Amino acid sequence: MKNIANILLNIKAVTLSPDEPYIWASGIKSPIYCDNRLILSYPEQRDEVEEALKNLIADKFKDVEYLMGTATAGIPHAAIVADKMGLPMGFVRTSKKDHGKQNKIEGKLKKGAKVVVVEDLFSTGGSSIEVALALREAGFDVLGIVSIFTYNLPKAEENFKLNDIVYYSLTNFEELIEVAHETEYIEESQIDKLLKWRKDPSDESWING
Numbered sequence: 001m002k003n004i005a006n007i008l009l010n011i012k013a014v015t016l017s018p019d020e021p022y023i024w025a026s027g028i029k030s031p032i033y034c035d036n037r038l039i040l041s042y043p044e045q046r047d048e049v050e051e052a053l054k055n056l057i058a059d060k061f062k063d064v065e066y067l068m069g070t071a072t073a074g075i076p077h078a079a080i081v082a083d084k085m086g087l088p089m090g091f092v093r094t095s096k097k098d099h100g101k102q103n104k105i106e107g108k109l110k111k112g113a114k115v116v117v118v119e120d121l122f123s124t125g126g127s128s129i130e131v132a133l134a135l136r137e138a139g140f141d142v143l144g145i146v147s148i149f150t151y152n153l154p155k156a157e158e159n160f161k162l163n164d165i166v167y168y169s170l171t172n173f174e175e176l177i178e179v180a181h182e183t184e185y186i187e188e189s190q191i192d193k194l195l196k197w198r199k200d201p202s203d204e205s206w207i208n209g
């Protein structure tokens with residue numbers, strides 16, 4: 001959805017750092033970062049994003065019973081969309097708490113519940129897949145995962161396929177680049193660099209190029 005890509009650019013959730021790479025959760029060194037946490041600070045744009053997530057979930061996962069956010073960036077989006085849909089929600093921690101109830105999965109879910117996982121963004125998909133697998137292992141029926149943005153990295157596609165997980169995103173790297181080009185948000189030379197990097201993020205030659 002180009003309107004969502006436009007929001008990410010307008011609120012400057014997307015930033016470029018051609019000289020000093022961002023280090024991602026997966027360890028990948030990247031010239032681009034998409035900070036979806038910033039969406040929360042813009043009520044109008046936030047509502048457009050959460051409405052779109054609601055519509056995506058309602059359209060693709062008609063039997064959904066629970067929304068589960070991924071810690072931490074997926075949690076607020078899961079909460080807002082669950083509220084809009086009148087659904088119960090919870091969240092999954094990256095690791096078990098070492099005190100209190102020692103939970104990894106938080107919230108009250110009925111046995112075998114049909115769950116949709118809400119993530120803010122897919123890079124390699126590793127974080128949200130880990131959440132989906134934890135929910136499956138606990139006996140829940142994971143219908144799929146949704147996110148606001150995906151880089152559409154081949155690695156993510158491979159990981160989702162390997163784990164037999166259905167996934168959808170509101171917008172993606174290709175749309176972002178298209179809108180950035182149309183609005184002259186990013187210079188042509190930067191776009192070429194980004195496209196080259198995305199082909200093979202493990203090739204770090206762009207850093208000094």
Ligand SMILES: O=P(O)(O)OC[C@H]1O[C@H](OP(=O)(O)OP(=O)(O)O)[C@H](O)[C@@H]1O
Nearest residue numbers: 025026071072073122123124125126127
């Ligand atoms: O698809 P992946 O390769 O797993 O990368 C994407 C994940 O990385 C970011 O989380 P981060 O670990 O930075 O933490 P946060 O959610 O707590 O901010 C992002 O919010 C996703 O959860």
Ligand SMILES: O=C(O)c1cc(=O)[nH]c(=O)[nH]1
Nearest residue numbers: 024025026033034035123
């Ligand atoms: O992979 C990540 O860690 C990551 C990438 C990105 O663009 N934004 C983000 O919040 N995390």
